[in-house]
Amino acid sequence: MTPPRAEPPILASASTVRARLLAAAGIEVQQMPSGADEEALKAELGGLDDESLALALAEAKAMTVSAAHPGRLVLGADQLLVMGGRRFDKPRDIGEAAAHLAAFSGRKHQLVTAAVALRGGTVLWRGAERARLAVRPLTPASIDAYLAIVGPAALDSVGAYQLEGPGAQLFERVEGDFFTVLGLPLLPLLEFLRGEGVPAWAC
Amino acid sequence: MTPPRAEPPILASASTVRARLLAAAGIEVQQMPSGADEEALKAELGGLDDESLALALAEAKAMTVSAAHPGRLVLGADQLLVMGGRRFDKPRDIGEAAAHLAAFSGRKHQLVTAAVALRGGTVLWRGAERARLAVRPLTPASIDAYLAIVGPAALDSVGAYQLEGPGAQLFERVEGDFFTVLGLPLLPLLEFLRGEGVPAWAC
Numbered sequence: 001m002t003p004p005r006a007e008p009p010i011l012a013s014a015s016t017v018r019a020r021l022l023a024a025a026g027i028e029v030q031q032m033p034s035g036a037d038e039e040a041l042k043a044e045l046g047g048l049d050d051e052s053l054a055l056a057l058a059e060a061k062a063m064t065v066s067a068a069h070p071g072r073l074v075l076g077a078d079q080l081l082v083m084g085g086r087r088f089d090k091p092r093d094i095g096e097a098a099a100h101l102a103a104f105s106g107r108k109h110q111l112v113t114a115a116v117a118l119r120g121g122t123v124l125w126r127g128a129e130r131a132r133l134a135v136r137p138l139t140p141a142s143i144d145a146y147l148a149i150v151g152p153a154a155l156d157s158v159g160a161y162q163l164e165g166p167g168a169q170l171f172e173r174v175e176g177d178f179f180t181v182l183g184l185p186l187l188p189l190l191e192f193l194r195g196e197g198v199p200a201w202a203c
Numbered sequence: 204m205t206p207p208r209a210e211p212p213i214l215a216s217a218s219t220v221r222a223r224l225l226a227a228a229g230i231e232v233q234q235m236p237s238g239a240d241e242e243a244l245k246a247e248l249g250g251l252d253d254e255s256l257a258l259a260l261a262e263a264k265a266m267t268v269s270a271a272h273p274g275r276l277v278l279g280a281d282q283l284l285v286m287g288g289r290r291f292d293k294p295r296d297i298g299e300a301a302a303h304l305a306a307f308s309g310r311k312h313q314l315v316t317a318a319v320a321l322r323g324g325t326v327l328w329r330g331a332e333r334a335r336l337a338v339r340p341l342t343p344a345s346i347d348a349y350l351a352i353v354g355p356a357a358l359d360s361v362g363a364y365q366l367e368g369p370g371a372q373l374f375e376r377v378e379g380d381f382f383t384v385l386g387l388p389l390l391p392l393l394e395f396l397r398g399e400g401v402p403a404w405a406c
Contacts, residue, residue: 022257024367024368024369024371025368025369025371025372026352026369028370053316061324096237130396136317136394139222142406146404146405146406148404149229149404164227165227165228166229167358167406168227168228168382168389168390168393169228169393169397169402171390172390172394173390174380174390175350175380176380176382177377178377178380178384179383181381183252186371187374187375187377188378189372190371191339191375194372196306199372201349201351202345202347202349202369202372203345
């Protein structure tokens with residue numbers, strides 16, 4: 001008898017970048033965007049430190065999906081951008097993306113990236129990592145030129161940049177794990193998943 | 204009158220990964236693999252420290268191409284893998300790739316990546332960066348499974364891994380710039396290229 005084929009982990013996120021990072025490492029996931037109200041959670045939990053907040057948001061997203069699929073392994077993730085004590089949300093439009101990049105110009109900021117794995121509403125694993133990024137001095141004209149090249153994709157990431165694409169032109173220095181910059185603490189998450197038998201070839 | 208369109212930089216390397224890194228950042232290059240005899244150079248220059256050797260190899264590759272195209276900007280690059288004083292060459296076959304991965308298993312190694320820019324045989328810029336990588340303990344079976352998944356692409360990089368793909372499964376920790384791991388000191392190289400007016404939108 002063939003054993004039943006295990007169902008893939010659920011990624012409680014609509015992020016194509018996160019799904020692509022996992023797929024590249026051999027992890028196929030089923031994406032189910034979470035219904036968690038991130039804005040309300042951020043307002044409620046704003047007093048937490050960065051790592052705790054990112055973990056709480058990742059867990060909340062995974063929890064709403066886990067409630068509907070109690071037998072499945074569910075992954076949640078979150079990323080915060082912090083600069084000098086201020087937290088930046090994903091830009092809502094190109095004007096806000098330009099304002100954020102002007103704020104980052106010539107300064108250092110940090111990305112805090114968290115992931116949580118749940119099954120049946122129980123946390124099995126959580127991990128958070130931090131990367132430090134130095135943006136080069138940008139003129140308003142160079143910000144406009146960059147946003148014209150990137151287009152609406154600028155609104156897909158919290159920093160309005162795509163380090164894996166034209167966004168590399170914005171940076172002087174990146175310290176920390178590339179995966180953390182792209183949106184997952186990938187290496188520790190892969191270690192957890194190998195312990196769960198995923199993917200079979202790497203275990 | 205329209206100004207003449209500038210010819211793109213020449214990349215004195217057959218590496219698709221390097222060309223892709225540059226293209227993602229908006230730099231189109233013309234690839235011309237160098238005729239430099241790397242093995243002879245390594246034997247001759249083996250007494251140099253890692254950074255100096257990587258820079259010398261990058262320069263030698265660019266120099267052979269620059270001699271044939273004296274008016275053009277030519278980029279050369281090289282990457283060395285070092286572990287405990289031993290330098291590893293690109294594996295020549297899957298058996299050697301497996302032997303290298305067995306040597307890296309449970310240990311840390313370093314990648315030293317250099318690039319050089321020339322015009323008319325004159326060095327305009329050079330830069331080198333170093334990344335530190337910790338490989339998790341690998342069994343012979345997990346090495347075989349990994350190489351079966353990756354296939355001949357394992358022979359394309361000095362470490363026999365593809366960190367941007369299934370190779371992420373091999374690592375416990377990566378410290379240093381992702382671009383350095385993939386084969387270019389990209390951020391400093393982009394800074395130099397912006398000074399040369401490439402790409403126009405980022406200058």
